[in-house]
Amino acid sequence: xxxxxxxxxxxxxxxxxxxxxxxxxxxxxxxxxxxxxxxxxxxxxxxxxxxxxxxxxxxxxxxxxxxxxxxxxxxxxxxxxxxxxxxxxxxxxxxxxxxxxxxxxxxxxxxxxxxxxxxxxxxxxxxxxxxxxxxxxxxxxxxxxxxxxxxxxxxxxxxxxxxxxxxxxxxxxxxxxxxxxxxxxxxxxxxxxxxxxxxxxxxxxxxxxxxxxxxxxxxxxxxxxxxxxxxxxxxxxxxxxxxxxxxxxxxxxxxxxxxxxxxxxxxxxxxxxxxxxxxxxxxxxxxxxxxxxxxxxxxxxxxxxxxxxxxxxxxxxxxxxxxxxxxxxxxxxxxxxxxxxxxxxxxxxxxxxxxxxxxxxxxxxxxxxxxxxxxxxxxxxxxxxxxxxxxxxxxxxxxxxxxxxxxxxxxxxxxxxxxxxxxxxxxxxxxxxxxxxxxxxxxxxxxxxxxxxxxxxxxxxxxxxxxxxxxxxxxxxxxxxxxxxxxxxxxxxxxxxxxxxxxxxxxxxxxxxxxxxxxxxxxxxxxxxxxxxxxxxxxxxxxxxxxxxxxxxxxxxxxxxxxxxxxxxxxxxxxxxxxxxxxxxxxxxxxxxxxxxxxxxxxxxxxxxxxxxxxxxxxxxxxxxxxxxxxxxxxxxxxxxxxxxxxxxxxxxxxxxxxxxxxxxxxxxxxxxxxxxxxxxxxxxxxxxxxxxxxxxxxxxxxxxxxxxxxxxxxxxxxxxxxxxxxxxxxxxxxxxxxxxxxxxxxxxxxxxxxxxxxxxxxxxxxxxxxxxxxxxxxxxxxxxxxxxxxxxxxxxxxxxxxxxxxxxxxxxxx
Numbered sequence: 001x002x003x004x005x006x007x008x009x010x011x012x013x014x015x016x017x018x019x020x021x022x023x024x025x026x027x028x029x030x031x032x033x034x035x036x037x038x039x040x041x042x043x044x045x046x047x048x049x050x051x052x053x054x055x056x057x058x059x060x061x062x063x064x065x066x067x068x069x070x071x072x073x074x075x076x077x078x079x080x081x082x083x084x085x086x087x088x089x090x091x092x093x094x095x096x097x098x099x100x101x102x103x104x105x106x107x108x109x110x111x112x113x114x115x116x117x118x119x120x121x122x123x124x125x126x127x128x129x130x131x132x133x134x135x136x137x138x139x140x141x142x143x144x145x146x147x148x149x150x151x152x153x154x155x156x157x158x159x160x161x162x163x164x165x166x167x168x169x170x171x172x173x174x175x176x177x178x179x180x181x182x183x184x185x186x187x188x189x190x191x192x193x194x195x196x197x198x199x200x201x202x203x204x205x206x207x208x209x210x211x212x213x214x215x216x217x218x219x220x221x222x223x224x225x226x227x228x229x230x231x232x233x234x235x236x237x238x239x240x241x242x243x244x245x246x247x248x249x250x251x252x253x254x255x256x257x258x259x260x261x262x263x264x265x266x267x268x269x270x271x272x273x274x275x276x277x278x279x280x281x282x283x284x285x286x287x288x289x290x291x292x293x294x295x296x297x298x299x300x301x302x303x304x305x306x307x308x309x310x311x312x313x314x315x316x317x318x319x320x321x322x323x324x325x326x327x328x329x330x331x332x333x334x335x336x337x338x339x340x341x342x343x344x345x346x347x348x349x350x351x352x353x354x355x356x357x358x359x360x361x362x363x364x365x366x367x368x369x370x371x372x373x374x375x376x377x378x379x380x381x382x383x384x385x386x387x388x389x390x391x392x393x394x395x396x397x398x399x400x401x402x403x404x405x406x407x408x409x410x411x412x413x414x415x416x417x418x419x420x421x422x423x424x425x426x427x428x429x430x431x432x433x434x435x436x437x438x439x440x441x442x443x444x445x446x447x448x449x450x451x452x453x454x455x456x457x458x459x460x461x462x463x464x465x466x467x468x469x470x471x472x473x474x475x476x477x478x479x480x481x482x483x484x485x486x487x488x489x490x491x492x493x494x495x496x497x498x499x500x501x502x503x504x505x506x507x508x509x510x511x512x513x514x515x516x517x518x519x520x521x522x523x524x525x526x527x528x529x530x531x532x533x534x535x536x537x538x539x540x541x542x543x544x545x546x547x548x549x550x551x552x553x554x555x556x557x558x559x560x561x562x563x564x565x566x567x568x569x570x571x572x573x574x575x576x577x578x579x580x581x582x583x584x585x586x587x588x589x590x591x592x593x594x595x596x597x598x599x600x601x602x603x604x605x606x607x608x609x610x611x612x613x614x615x616x617x618x619x620x621x622x623x624x625x626x627x628x629x630x631x632x633x634x635x636x637x638x639x640x641x642x643x644x645x646x647x648x649x650x651x652x653x654x655x656x657x658x659x660x661x662x663x664x665x666x667x668x669x670x671x672x673x674x675x676x677x678x679x680x681x682x683x684x685x686x687x688x689x690x691x692x693x694x695x696x697x698x699x700x701x702x703x704x705x706x707x708x709x710x711x712x713x714x715x716x717x718x719x720x721x722x723x724x725x726x727x728x729x730x731x732x733x734x735x736x737x738x739x740x741x742x743x744x745x746x747x748x749x750x751x752x753x754x755x756x757x758x759x760x761x762x763x764x765x766x767x768x769x770x771x772x773x774x775x776x777x778x779x780x781x782x783x784x785x786x787x788x789x790x791x792x793x794x795x796x797x798x799x800x801x802x803x804x805x806x807x808x809x810x811x812x813x814x815x
Contacts, residue, residue: 368550642687
């Protein structure tokens, strides 16, 4: 910082009256200072070249007011400067010199006498005039004291700097020496240069020097703090290395330090919520002080792994191209328009409102209609990750919410486990077989799902293992079920239920042609050039080898055909032409027919009627058979019937007995005969009220000896007043009738609205009749008998008493 004040061994320097003036940028030259400058401007180069031709050249140095001025005039320069001797000139290049100057004395510009080729001015030397003064001495002492303290705080200065300060006795020289080496602006240095009163100059320098001292103190404090922190870290590092060496010698070396560093990196990358991050860092601090060999270390380490590996902010971008979504859904599944429409609606809303919460759908339908595979297709269509958890047989609430970490071997629940597997916070999450959940003394998992499947709560899902909230609001949940009856009402209320009907015969043919056969050929290493199963063969498989609402067994039978042909290909017993499997060749691959249409074989026999039943696998047809024998008026019911169906049979018999005279049945017939009603497939439990009109028709047919058309099926509940009440499961029942070859279906009038869910093909190929009363049923299935009953009612039935309704005027409401 400090340089010794220049002095000439040849004595005092004479300052001429006229001096060539060299403008200086960004610097101020003080008397006694020695500085190097670069000279490159044309006027300045000309000045230096002429000055060095003289002996002991002296020039004037003036600082520019604005350093950006390239060719300064006299008005661009300060009026007070410094006379300087040129000590040495080094030529760096053409028109470029390095000049070493030594300040001699302050000067004031009086009059400019020349401006080209360089400035020459008449000058007035301004030497310092000092008289002995106590205040002046005190200022000098203070200045020296502060200057030496500054030197101590600047280790980059040489040790001789403090001695140099002490060696300067002249107050003016001390002030100039100090100022020239302070980090001040050009304006502040020029202010000192233009201060001629020594006391005033010393005061100003003291103020600047004190400010510099304070800055250096603060810098020193900061440096000390940094050094202490670095020293502490260095000490900790050395001690850890020593500890590592000791453990290595003892054979106790562990990777705990590596674990801590690894977790720090994972926490930084996880982008956790602030609350979760706070818990994670607290557990990490606990891990640092644990012995790796302790059981608690393993528990904490596993917990940290779960927290850091869960997706907290990773998302996948949704494919919002609606046409592309439709295309992907159609590629993977045939029909299922209702579900596809709902997915497209969700994507459309997401396009308009990006922060829309994920829907919670429930696909309900018989096995094999594509519920599970539809979830995977939805994920592919909208570009999300897909995870599936099967809830069949789950009976423990901890399977959903996880176990608390106090238990040995505890883990998070299946929800959190599969979120980790998904790797994103917005996957398509399939809850398969939600209707198969159980419950026991360990809790009810269905109750735990209430929070998961509630859009108002699942943004802060609480897992017992994590003990921190996890956001499930962006997950698209899709549940599947075969039937909704076992699902608790509270859980069912949270689901948007989409029903998937069974497939018609033509739909199964289309699915086989476009999906099942290409899939099976590929899985067995064959192509269309090897094997072709024609539509007649597929239709035969649907009719005679499978009996289902879905297509799972159909796919198995097609796989059997493909495998049978694959054996021939492997043995080399096939020709080069494409092998076409038709209906006649099916038995070679699948054996004899498994199912034969009972409807086609049955004749119109008295006492037999065809009914429709709803089942969890999509509906079926049932046959009601009746017979009469000598007895005492008993009613025998067989076929593993439930209480409700038994009551329906009793109600049907009571209604028949009440109309015995109208139907032409002898009054004492029921006292001398027993009736036996049987519903085949006796090993299968049957229940429900929807067989009421079937039972009634079977009894009337039996008692009158007239057959019911075998291609007609009935469903509906009856009352003792002859009203036909609506029933459920119409869609499944109609599809079952269509599969079985039924041509006519009779159902309650109030069920007509339910046909809207039935596929068009089934509606077009079948005839539907809607009835309100039992008399209407007889007109449709036993028209001759209905006419007899009508005539019999006119002849045999007495007129009703005054105020009593006739049978045909009985109101249609249920009792």
